[in-house]
Amino acid sequence: xxxxxxxxxxxxxxxxxxxxxxxxxxxxxxxxxxxxxxxxxxxxxxxxxxxxxxxxxxxxxxxxxxxxxxxxxxxxxxxxxxxxxxxxxxxxxxxxxxxxxxxxxxxxxxxxxxxxxxxxxxxxxxxxxxxxxxxxxxxxxxxxxxxxxxxxxxxxxxxxxxxxxxxxxxxxxxxxxxxxxxxxxxxxxxxxxxxxxxxxxxxxxxxxxxxxxxxxxxxxxxxxxxxxxxxxxxxxxxxxxxxx
Amino acid sequence: xxxxxxxxxxxxxxxxxxxxxxxxxxxxxxxxxxxxxxxxxxxxxxxxxxxxxxxxxxxxxxxxxxxxxxxxxxxxxxxxxxxxxxxxxxxxxxxxxxxxxxxxxxxxxxxxxxxxxxxxxxxxxxxxxxxxxxxxxxxxxxxxxxxxxxxxxxxxxxxxxxxxxxxxxxxxxxxxxxxxxxxxxxxxxxxxxxxxxxxxxxxxxxxxxxxxxxxxxxxxxxxxxxxxxxxxxxxxxxx
Numbered sequence: 356x357x358x359x360x361x362x363x364x365x366x367x368x369x370x371x372x373x374x375x376x377x378x379x380x381x382x383x384x385x386x387x388x389x390x391x392x393x394x395x396x397x398x399x400x401x402x403x404x405x406x407x408x409x410x411x412x413x414x415x416x417x418x419x420x421x422x423x424x425x426x427x428x429x430x431x432x433x434x435x436x437x438x439x440x441x442x443x444x445x446x447x448x449x450x451x452x453x454x455x456x457x458x459x460x461x462x463x464x465x466x467x468x469x470x471x472x473x474x475x476x477x478x479x480x481x482x483x484x485x486x487x488x489x490x491x492x493x494x495x496x497x498x499x500x501x502x503x504x505x506x507x508x509x510x511x512x513x514x515x516x517x518x519x520x521x522x523x524x525x526x527x528x529x530x531x532x533x534x535x536x537x538x539x540x541x542x543x544x545x546x547x548x549x550x551x552x553x554x555x556x557x558x559x560x561x562x563x564x565x566x567x568x569x570x571x572x573x574x575x576x577x578x579x580x581x582x583x584x585x586x587x588x589x590x591x592x593x594x595x596x597x598x599x
Numbered sequence: 600x601x602x603x604x605x606x607x608x609x610x611x612x613x614x615x616x617x618x619x620x621x622x623x624x625x626x627x628x629x630x631x632x633x634x635x636x637x638x639x640x641x642x643x644x645x646x647x648x649x650x651x652x653x654x655x656x657x658x659x660x661x662x663x664x665x666x667x668x669x670x671x672x673x674x675x676x677x678x679x680x681x682x683x684x685x686x687x688x689x690x691x692x693x694x695x696x697x698x699x700x701x702x703x704x705x706x707x708x709x710x711x712x713x714x715x716x717x718x719x720x721x722x723x724x725x726x727x728x729x730x731x732x733x734x735x736x737x738x739x740x741x742x743x744x745x746x747x748x749x750x751x752x753x754x755x756x757x758x759x760x761x762x763x764x765x766x767x768x769x770x771x772x773x774x775x776x777x778x779x780x781x782x783x784x785x786x787x788x789x790x791x792x793x794x795x796x797x798x799x800x801x802x803x804x805x806x807x808x809x810x811x812x813x814x815x816x817x818x819x820x821x822x823x824x825x826x827x828x829x830x831x832x833x834x835x836x837x838x
Contacts, residue, residue, distance in 0.1 A: 363701035371689050374725065435685030439741075442651050443702040444674040597669065599614060599655040 356448045364445065364453025365460075368427070372461060378423070382461065386415040386469045394477040401478065408479045409560045410533045412469060412488055416462045416496035417553060418524055423461075424454065424503030425516045432507065441596040450594070451587055454504070455497055462496035463489070482566025491563065494579045495556040501586035508593035527553035532561075552582035602665065604629040604749055604780035605650055610659035612645050619645045621803045622659070627782050627796075632775050634794030635784040636827070642803040643784040644682060647753050650782070651679045664749060675703055678742030682753040684734040686741060688727040692718055695726060696740050703745025712744045715770055717763060732758045739767075750774065752783040756790065768793045788824040799827055806830045 372379060390408060397404040431437040440450065466489055473479040481488050502523055510516040530540070530548040537548050537558075548554045559575035562568070605627035612620040619642045627633045635643050648654035649661050652669025661668035664676055686695045696709045713719045716736040721729065726737055739755050750771075756764045768790075771781050775795070783794070791797055792811055799807040807814055807830050811823060818826040 360702060363698060367687070367690070367694070367698045370694055371687060374689050374691075434688075435681045435683055436687060438653055439679060439681060439685045440702070442653060442674065442677060442679045443699070444671070445702050597653055597655050 356446045356452075357444070360445050360449045361452045361456070364449055365456035368454055368457035369460060371427075372423075372457065379461075382419055382423075382465050383468045386411070386419075386465065387472050389415075390469055390473050390477065390479075394473075394479075401480075404477075405480050405564055406561060407533065408473055408477070409481060409488065409564045410531070410557045412466060412473065412492050413495040413556045413560045414528065414531075414533075414553070415469065416466060416492050417499035417556070418520070419465065419499070420458050420462065420496045421499035421503040421524065422517070422520055424458065424500045425507045425510065425519060426513055427454075428504050428507035429510055429513060429516045433511075437594070438598070441594075447591050447594050451504070451591060455500060455587075458496060458500050459493060462493055466492040466496075481563050483563040483568050483572075487563040487568070487572075488560065491556055491559050491576070491579075494576065494583065495553070497583050498552055498556070498579055498586065501583050501590060504590035505586050505593065508590070527551045530554065531557040533557055552579055555579050555582075602629070603627055604664060605782065606660075606662040607646070607650070608660045608662075610646075610649060610661060611657040612642075612649060612654060613657050614645065619803050620649070623800075623803070623805055624659075625798055625805055625808050627780065627798075629780045630775055630778055631795040632771050632781045632783065632793070633796045633798065634791055635782060635798045635800060636788065636791050637786065637800040637806075639786050641801045643786075643800055644753055645803075646800065647679075647751050647782070647784060651677055651751050675745065676748050678703075678745060678747040678750045680738050680742045680750075680752045680755050682757075684731075684738035686726055686734065686737050688734075689725065691723055691725055692729070692737050692740075693722040695737055696744050699741035700744045703747070708744055708746070712740045715743065716740045717766065732760070732763070735759070748779055750779060750781045750783075752781065754784055754786070756785065756787075764790075788827065791823045791827075797823075799830060801831055804834070806834050 390411065393408055394404055470485055470488060474485060506519040506523060507516060510519060530544060530551055531553045532548065537545055537554065540548060555575040555578040559572050562572040603626035608624050610620050610623045635646065637643055645654060649656055650663060650668055652673065663673055666673055692713065693709055696712060700709060710719065713722055716739055718733065718736055718740065721733065726734055735755060742750060756767055771783065775781055794811065796810055797807060797814060798805060814826050815821055818829045820826050
């Protein structure tokens, strides 16, 4: 691994994003508009808006980074650039960290804008502080990125890559505790929920909303970080310098 | 021959269940332009992939610049241009070349390299706005920018106009005179005469490994296309 190559790769991915202003606009505008919509859907109930709004600040970056990474990595595989990169001294870790760095920047922009609207205008409240929200949003963005990288190995076309979004995201969304508290689920579903990383990101955000910075919050963050590392390691195993 | 830049011995490669290369041996001399010629589907790309170290091989050895193919120390010493231009369509020409420069030497030769492939005036344009031939040249520029001692080029001149093709061949010979080794594949026989040395690959087997003059002499014809036809017929009869 070589820091100059990692940085050059992050810069390259960011330049590709910047050259696609429509995608950047969608990345920022869609979650902002949804947040505003949510605020007025729950017009009478600030508490409900607080809890769902905070969860969404973690779910948006997860979904967008999953989608962007799975398509971007599939393009690297199908256009031949990945094979070419692997004839150079770029290490797998340079590629993974390069993508992670670039998407972390994109997430800071996305969550920054949405937070500004949500906290500054819509009156969303996170008692433990916006710093925690940003940290958890970043973690779930990187989780989305790592899973997107992994599934890109199992897709041959962009159509297939996009189909992985509902397959990977919707079960986690249904079981993360946003729609029904996890404690009220039947045992089987609660166990499933315990296996899915998004549950921990959403639980962590709920803690941040209540202002309880405790062992549970630290455990939640640790679980999400461990899942990122595991998914990245699995994803890295699908990147092969030599193919048949 | 002094130590060859590339030595292939008894190479056997399968892609899926199909055998693509059959016990193939050849040597590519250093400091020359060697042409790998033959019809499409004959195994040219697979041989080049084996040399740059991205192909899983069944048996045999491939030695490149004194090291086994795929050795990490070779990664800064080989410039590889794939058949389909493998560059980022959503980046500018200069951004592509600059990125590959960072992956190789890091030296800032972007303008010089773009001038050598006649793209200096398109540096700021996005690759997806270019024609197929121009994209192929961006891909070539990305390989040239690290000034590697070995260039492996998979059909880099397809779809280019004759003047540009001549200029690129002159560039390849200039690089060879400067000490680089160039292995270039083509299915166009009229490019054979421009090479210092020729490898003819057909159905995964090598039919010729010699200089154009020696091949002409051996087959008794001045026309290289005719010479290849005779070599191919002879070996098929021998088999």
